[in-house]
Amino acid sequence: MTPLRVALAGNPNVGKTSLFNELTGARHKVGNYAGVTVETRAGAVVPRLSPARPITVLDLPGTYSLTPIAEDEAVAFRCLAGAEGDPPDVVALVLDAANLARNLYLAVQLLELGRPLVVALNMMDVAAEAGMPVDPAALARALGVPVVPTVARTGEGIARLVEALGSIEHVPQAISPLRARLLADDDALPAPPGIGAARWRWLVSAAAAGTLELAGATAEERAALAAHPAADVTAAAHARVIARYREVDALLAEIGFTAAQRERAPAMSRSAAIDRVLTHRVWGLLIFVGVMATIFSSIFTWAEPLMGAIESLIGWLSEQVAAALGPGVFTDLLTQGVLAGAGNVLVFVPQIALLFLLLGVLEDSGYMARAAFLVDRLMARVGLHGRAFVPLLSGYACAIPAILGTRTITDPRDRLATILMIPFMSCSARLPIYVLFISALFPADDRVGPFTVGSLMLVGFYALSTVSALAAGAIWKRTALRGPTPPFVLELPPYRLPRLRNTLLHVYDRTADFVRQAGTVILSVTVVLWVLLSFPRPPDAPDGGRAVAEAVQVDPAAHVPEGMSQGAAAHVPEDMLQATDEDSPIIHSIGGRIGKAMEPVLQPMGQDFRMGIAILGSFAAREVMISTLGLVYGIEADDENQTPLREKLREAREPDGSRRHTPLKGLAAMIFFVYACQCMSTLAVVRRETRSWKWPLVMFATMSALAYGLAVLVYQVGRALGYT
Known part of the structure; x- marks a missing residue:
């Protein structure tokens, strides 16, 4: 049937x-x-x-x-x-x-x-x-x-x-x-032959509103409309609207609604009292900033215990697999590739779930619409209105549905400007990268008032991404997408208590999508990268590089860096004396050679070939950056040290005993990821929504250049000022 x-x-x-x-x-x-x-x-x-x-x-x-x-x-x-x-x-x-x-x-x-x-x-x-x-x-x-x-x-x-x-x-x-009555009501402009009466009414209304393209008008229909003066078309559309509202009033009277009831919005009576505070031009903005700061700082703090538990579980699993299977290529694939690579992405699931939970509460309560109302004045300075801020806020979760959400914006130029702004918003895929570098390279216990330094840094990166998105919108609206600032009309829904079941189901679905991606796309890319980073094997090291790693411990003097005497090297703690890049087991691999070729470009922003490999992998999906770093450090350690990736980054040393990843280098890397457009799915959606490859390519090129330039600037200025 x-x-x-x-x-x-x-x-x-x-x-x-x-x-x-x-x-x-x-x-x-x-x-x-x-x-x-x-x-x-x-x-x-x-x-x-x-x-x-x-x-x-x-x-x-x-x-x-x-x-x-x-x-x-x-x-x-x-x-x-x-x-x-x-x-x-x-x-x-x-x-x-x-x-x-x-x-x-x-x-x-x-x-x-x-x-x-x-x-x-x-x-x-x-x-x-x-x-x-x-x-x-x-x-x-x-x-x-x-x-x-x-x-x-x-x-x-x-x-x-x-x-x-x-x-x-x-x-x-x-x-x-x-x-x-509706069908019998004569129109000032009767339908021409070949066009139905209902269709003609909609064409007249669309012509008066200037949206014939959205109504799908054919060439013949446009010609029929063009035969009438524009003033007559507008007058006919207005008359039709008035006739419909007259019928609405008659309907309300027929079902017993009084004139007072028609004007009331009963669901808004309590909400109006709350809005006197939450939409106040001063207190409302302060509350909004406080709410967003609390959300992002709590993400960093509250999820830490669960992160540690997942790290311990992955380390334990890796040890059990290695003990059960013994040395071999398949063991390396599971421990260095699957667990050290894709497994490290799962460490950040608690942050992802918490982000979706807190944003979901804001959406279901009705506060999201108030946020758009509050920032309308700021958006007007950009050249947009507050409605554009709703998809921007959605971009904190994921850019793809946020870009689809721009369909509610009427002006094509405003919609395109908003689409080009959304990738600047720090989505959930950037969150694990921020948390990784902040927790690995910055003091965990330092506080500023009630907040940890790490949580304030996380808030700062989200604020930076938001300000950057607004700046990008202002530039586009004053150059290629110049146009008048549209008026802002927004329906404020009544406040409602979020339904716990719906909110938790939404959190579960979005978190499951993240885990599913880790188990499919990220895992697949990680396995490919493991092959590229493992083969060909280092010369004279058929055991996967273990001989190279042991050589450093047997003869540390052979690995004294150029320019340092052996006497000076004697004062470097033995556990900090590391192999040079040439001793790394991945340097001879295909991936290692690609990373070394990229290193001259990366050194001005304080990054080495290891980070270059991670950045290259992240263009498939940002989360791959974490799995790639897990791969690199897992292979270099030959998986003997089952420590979390955060600790590996914190403890990694250069040949002279200095830290390989300093706070300044971590800051430059995070600045790069704030601005880099590294999501192929986002580019594909922009291509679909703009019906052209021009804008996704422009977006990718401008954001990549901005990311690299600002990362270099931060690192070089930091070095000049003596920061490490």
Whole structure:
């Protein structure tokens, strides 16, 4: 049996995605702010809801109107209008029962469109709590379509909704008085031959809004519109909007809403009192800065015990594998490649999970929209508005969904500028790199007030990335993407307590994605890098380089660096006297030779060939940098020293006994990773969203040059000032 195709439509933030998750058993992200869904998702209704026939549900982006003014609204319009394929068999319109006056305009438009319609009257609990209960039967009579009360957060009414959707085809769709009035209302500009009346109305509205491209107008349709003066087109569109709002007022009166009730937003009464503080032009900004600083400092501090436990577990596993299998290439692959490489990435899972948890709480509570409102004045100086800050904040988690989130931005130049800003935001893949260098190279116990130096450094890097993103946006908006600053209109949702189950499921899914990537992409790249770093073997060292490492201990004098007398070398602690680069077992490998070839370019930023190999690997995914360093130090130590990577970096010494990785070198490396664009998936998404290779290549080139230049500047200035 052919599945029934049902499109979930509605205003932003009315619970469509929550309803979709309940219907299909999916766990897509939900958030208490507009713009969470920016592309169409599909899923089948789960069998436990007993659908009469198979049902495929399409979750559309939220839209206030069927006249699209942004790409996400255009996605919804094209699906509902059947502009890019068959239209849905049924439209399930999700209405917010607590904000019915705002939602009914879209209902009127869908009635005009003529698709079979079922209304899911959602958030009935919120409306009842606010003292504004809605009578579903009265609304059904007024609209002339089935109305099912639901509470998507708890699953209430979902089974009845499925039943109504499954039976809609068997119920004759009588034309309600409302729809009859909408269809009979004469337009000032009648539809020309060959274009349907409903389609013509949408073309007129899109022409008046300047969004014909988003409406998918053909050349013939554009020609038909061009035959009328622009003033007449605009006047006809305005008249149609006024007629629809007149019908909305009539609907509200018919179901018993008084004039006072129509103006109320009951769910916002308590939120308005909170907003007097949280959106205050001074206190609100201070609170926002404090909230973000607390989040990033707590990530560094709270996850440390779990990190240590995972490091100990990986070290223990490596010892057990080595003892069970004995010496050999396969043992080296497992201990030096899989465990020392990909295993070191898993050490940072606690930070990743904590980041997603804290950001998820902000999103679900409704605070994310307030953050956009607070920074609107700052964004205006960049040339953008506060709506662009929502995808920027999402970039702290991952750049890819953040770039997709720019579809809510109406102006193409503003959207492109925001896309080019997002990769500067420190995503979750950069977090393990920051934590690795900070915890390995900087004092763990030093404090500034209640905060550790490490946590303040982490906050500083996130602040640096945010300021850099804003600076990049300002440059683009004043040069290649110059344009006026758009007005800012944003819906502030009511504050809600996050649902613990949904938040934890979101954290689990995102963390599982990170672990899955560590077990697939990162593991695969790590194994390839292990081969490149292990072969060919060093001369006269068929045992994998152990003879070279032992030679340093047997005859330290043979490894006194050039320019140092043996007498001076005698005062260097024996455990700090290291092999030279030429003695490293990886220097003869393919990867080692590539790293040595890169070293002259890396030395100005304080990095050696080992870091060069790690940087090269990180262009596949930033997390590979950690697994690559684990590989390098695991192979050089021949896996005899099962110490965590952080300790290996801290204890690594040059031939003269000085630290190989100093705080200054670590700072330069972190500066490089703040700015370098090293995510191939991000570049691919930018290519898809901009429909050109120009902008991803420009982004990659400019960010790479900036990363290298600033890393060199930091290291050279630090050396000149005498810092180590």
